[in-house]
Amino acid sequence: MKILKNRLHYCFIFLFVGGAFISCKENGDKQKEEMASVDQEKIVPEDLKWSERMMLSEMHRFPEASKLDFRDEPKWSYTNGLVLKAAKEVYQETGDERYYQYIYDYADTMVTDEGDIRTYKLSDQNLDMLNSGNVLLYLYPKTKEERFLEALKLLRSQIDTQPRTKEGGFWHKKRYTQQMWLDGLYMAHPFYAHYTQMFSEGEEAQQAYNDIVHQFDLIQKYAYDEETGLLYHGWDSSKQQKWADKETGTSPNFWSRAMGWYGMAMVDVLDYLPQDHEGREKIIGYLNQFAEAVTKYQDAESGLWYQVLDQGDREGNYLEASGSSMFTYTFAKASKKGYLPKKYLEVAKKGYEGILNNLITVEDNGVVNLNQVCAVAGLGGDPYRDASYEYYISEEVRSNDPKGTGPFILASLQFDR
DSSP, X not given: OHHHHHHHHHHHHHHHHHHHHHHHHHHHHHHHHHHHHHHHTOSSOTTSOHHHHHHHHHHHHOXXXXXXXXXXXXXXXXXXXXXXXXXXXXXXXXXXXXXXXXXXXXXXXXXXXXXXBTTOOGGGOOGGGXXXXXXXXXXXXXXXXXXXXXXXXXXXXXXXXXXXXXXSOBOSSTTSTTXXXXXXXXXXHHHHHHHHHHHOOHHHHHHHHHHHHHHHHHHHHHHBOTTTSOBOSEEETTOOSTTSOTTTXXXXXXXXXXXXXXXXXXXXXXXXXXXXXXXXXXXXXXXXXXXXXXXXXXXXXXXXXXXXXXXXXXTTOOBOHHHHHHHHHHHXXXXXXXXXXXXXXXXXXXXXXXXXXXXXXXXXXXXXXXXXXXXXXXXXTTTTBXXXXXXXXXXXXXXXXXXXXXXXXXXXXXXXX
16 A cells, blocks of 8 residues: 555656646747747847848838937938938848838928928028938939929029138038038038039039039148147138137037048048049048048047047047947948058948947847937037037937938948948
């Protein structure tokens, strides 16, 4: 009887343990199924390249391209054009129609049937507003929609009426009298050059190309600092602004993103400047000066660049994402095009790895974030921006500002990553 009881006891234990084993196996299988389900439900699949992952993340954050830059209402602005340039290149790389539709929907929303541009005011004479014209330069040859052509003509007319310094330099905006900003070289001149290539011929085209090169000549002449090789954010030809040096007219500091805009302006304008135009070699020369100077201020440990470029050791300064992404894109593209020596491709690779290692985070749903982006910085205005060191480090820092995500996508495409 005792033996029987023991056998029953062992059988009970075996059944209990076996049941537990079966239960654990079932639970394990269930967890694997749940994890697989979560992977399948990711908004942004993690097996894609970084360029596409960030583009899909932007489209998730901003389903309407007209509301890029955290806007509540549609707006024609430069940030839309920046991200949609990246979308165009992702579309060309992948052939995925979602990206083309995202671009088209922006133009469809912002351009009326008559060819007017919603929220755009010609009377503002704001160079920033020309950058999204690149969207229309891309779409018009594909769609042949007359309204896009009319909108392009409207934007091009701004160049003819833009106020200028006595030497012919475009004011950044009508309300920023007598001022050239580095930002403006990017906002206006890739558009100006591309439009000229598409629609102008002969003497008209030659004059336009000469005018474009002249803008780079002027900013080099007046904003370039001999000691560092960097360029100041702005130059006031009247020397009247509170931020302007009374002798030179320049602002007092080197802002990372302003230099980033300038680098991208040079490398993108060269896409459209004719091969036989004498200004090409001049701009390539400026680009080489730029690369040598900016490389000196790359942070050795992270590969990134500081918000105020030449003052990385000062309290409050930080490694900033948009400038770092812009420099990375500029160096990578310029090296691959042969404008810069190949050593700058290594500088770009170090910068790109620095962005991935220090500034990129990925959410559980696969959405990619770019962190530590300066939200905005400018000169003058109300409240007054004095271009001091303290000013630049005090502006808001946020994640996923399109002035960072757009260049990050463009840099990723240069590395096929």
